[in-house]
Amino acid sequence: MADSADTPKVTEAGVESAAPQQNPKKDGKERQDAKKAAKAEKAAKHAQGGQKQGQKQGGGGGAQGKKKMEGAALIGIDVAKEDDLSEWYQQVITKGEMLEFSDVPGCYIYEPASYSIYERIQDFFNKRIKKMGVRNCYFPIFISEANLQREKDHIEGFAAEVAWVTEGGKNKLEKKLAVRPTSETAMYGYFSKKIRSHRDLPLKLNQWNNVVRWEFKHPMPFIRSREFLWQEGHTAHLTEEEAGKEVLQILDHYAAIYEELLAVPVVKGKKTVNEQFPGAHYTTTVEGFIPSVGRGIQAGTSHCLGQHFAKMFDITVEDPKAKEGEKREKLHVWQNSWGLTTRSIGIMILTHGDNKGLVIPPRVAEIQVVIVPVGITAKTTEEDRERLYSEVKALEAVLLEADVRVETDLREGYSPGWKFNDWELKGVPLRLEFGPKDSAKHVVSAARRDTGEKTEVPITDLGKDVSALLETIQSDMLKKAAGEFANCRKIVTNWDDFVPALNGKNCCIIPHCLDGKCEDEIKELSSGKIEGQEVDARAPSMGAKSLCIPFDQSYEGFKEGETKCTNPKCDRLAQKWVMFGRSY
Known part of the structure; x- marks a missing residue:
């Protein structure tokens, strides 16, 4: 789990709605x-x-x-x-x-509004993993203490965060139960029973569930909470090669969730040994970045667990390659686990939101288009009002036929301007305005939430043009966010440039030796605890940690076998480009 950030503070900011016009028909x-x-x-x-x-x-x-x-x-x-x-x-x-x-x-x-985004993530991901042969299932939320303690290295990574149940009703439990922080130990006894032969492989299961990690750090809604929703996939394979192939397939699906659905750019890479999942053989990750705060954020991880848990839970098969008559050696299976959480929603909000409120990408928005009738005044007759409303409902029907998620705002007693603000606050991607003048011109006025740009759409092309415009909005949102992230990734080969780049709300890609003690030293050197070191005054105690070893190693300025590690106190040669940054 990534380092904690201070939580956005909760205040009693007074919030008042603009006084609506009075109307006796208001229901x-x-x-x-x-x-x-x-x-x-x-x-x-x-x-x-x-x-x-x-x-x-x-x-x-x-x-x-x-x-x-x-x-x-x-x-x-x-x-x-x-x-x-x-x-x-x-x-x-x-x-x-x-x-x-x-x-x-x-x-x-x-x-x-937020849960519908999660449902769309579920639909998107389910389609892809089911093509890989993954099947959804569910395991109990409670784990026995004995089972949880079976894997020492793994549980040490969660020990401080485990929530325990010690009473049932009015009775104390003889053996306390853990509320799952993750499900490796809960599931792998089942794997041991289910896998009897190499013919039972691969075994691929996924859960959509909740987990509890009773952190005592400040929670931050969506980003860091004690209970959160996620999917956790657990699979078993005959060989390391098969397991490794799946690890990267899943990572590509995670990147697609962020980039294709949430319009959020990510960097794919491998975690250093210091930052990998407890008990894993290796961990791959998609890393996001929040430019407004200058922090990286772990967005999803796919782990190769190796044979570590298979040895602990005795998950074995006989070697299918043994020749006839030879003794068949017992082989421990290779396992993976992978997970993506509702943190993704918080990353989306922090990436796209602006000073008017939410900005939701069209592909995940619960409501993609809102139609607001305009041009109705005190002089408008009831007949003209009903005629306009009838036209608006016809426009809605056209968009529904085009598979656009649309809502018509017919609330009385609220001015169009109040409604505009309300829907902008909720981040609805596209607003359509329609009044008597638009009706006469056979057009609809459209306003984009992401840019504020306004255009006119011919009614005859409404379904086609609105669908195309929503896709344009989706594409433009990703393009803008990707540009911002790219501008915040700084190539640093001189230590003197490292902390100033961090203070400029950037992450740094540096030549690094991959030694864990060196990583810890970089975090200390950039934390503000070193005399004379200038750091961001808003984060005086937060040093930079390794975010990932990017798969893309095509940056200039590093020659293998020649370039030294960027840490001024390290005398080793650099092994890889590594992305460092302050993080959530």
Whole structure:
């Protein structure tokens, strides 16, 4: 698990909705909408009781503290992302109706808008892993203490985070039960029973479940929480080669989730020994980066576990290559595990969100298009109003036929401007405005959420053009984010440039010797604990850790067998380019 970041602080920022126009026809649903701002305020107050946090987010909040945006709509975000990322994030996830707080710190309620994103990730990933022969299953959430303790190196990586059940009803349990932090030890006894012959291989299982890691560090919604949702795949193979092939296949699927669905760029690579999964033979990873805070973030990992767990749980088969008459040697299988969590939603929010709120990529947005009727005034007759509404519903039907997820906003008592702000806050990718003038011209006015660009779409081409525009938005969002990430990856071969690059909100790709003690030394040297070392004042105690050894090693400035490690206290030769950075 990556190093903790200070959590975005929870504040009691007052949130008021713009006073709606009074209308006697407003029904119960509309009255409920009018109370949205009060709901966000209540969530913030609720959370404050369980999550007391610092005044700034390490590396992201800025020393200025909270700074209100001038002219910000009261319904929307009233602090700039660049001024106070901490509070900005807090407001975006609550006012954007992505998440609600529960009365258990670090455990959250995923609202429909965020859970629908997770469902689309599930659909995308399921299609791909099922083509690989992976089957979904479910194992119990509780693990016996004896089972969990069977693998010492593995459990040491989670020991401080394991939640234990010691009572059942009014009775104390004779043997306490762990709430799963991950499922290797829960599943591999089953693997030992199920795998009796090489003909039972490969065995490929995946779970969509929840896990609990009772961290005492500050939680951060979606990014770091005590309970989170994920998928965890566990597979067994006859050979290292077969296992290694699957590891990379899964990593490619993870990269596709981020880049094709969430429009978030990632770097694929291998973890150093210091950072690999406890008990793994090796770990591969997709690494993201949040430019606004200058931190890397582990986005998904695919591990080759080797034969470590197979030896622990006695998962063996007879050698199928033994000649007839020869004694068949027992072979330990090669195992993999791989997982991707709801952290992906937080990474998406931090990557694309702006000072108006969420910006959701079209492919995962619960609502891709919202239609807002305009041009209705006090002088509009009831007949003209109904005629316009009828046309709007016809437009909605066309988009539904084109497989566009669309909603029409017919709420009365709210001005079009109020509705625009409301939908921009929620990050809906495309807004369509339609009024009497548009009807006369046979067009619909379209406004992109990501850029604010406005265009007119002929009604005759509505389904085709809107679908194409949504794909353009998706592509442009990835292109923009990829450019920002590329600009933040700095090639550093001189130590004097290392910390200044970090302070400039970048990650550094350096020639490195791959020695674990050297990694620890780099973290110490860049942490601000060294006298005379200038570091980012907002993160004085956070040094840079290795994020990954990128698969792409085509950078210039490093000659194998000649270039020294970038650490000034290391006298070894560099082995690989390694990406270092401050991280979540």
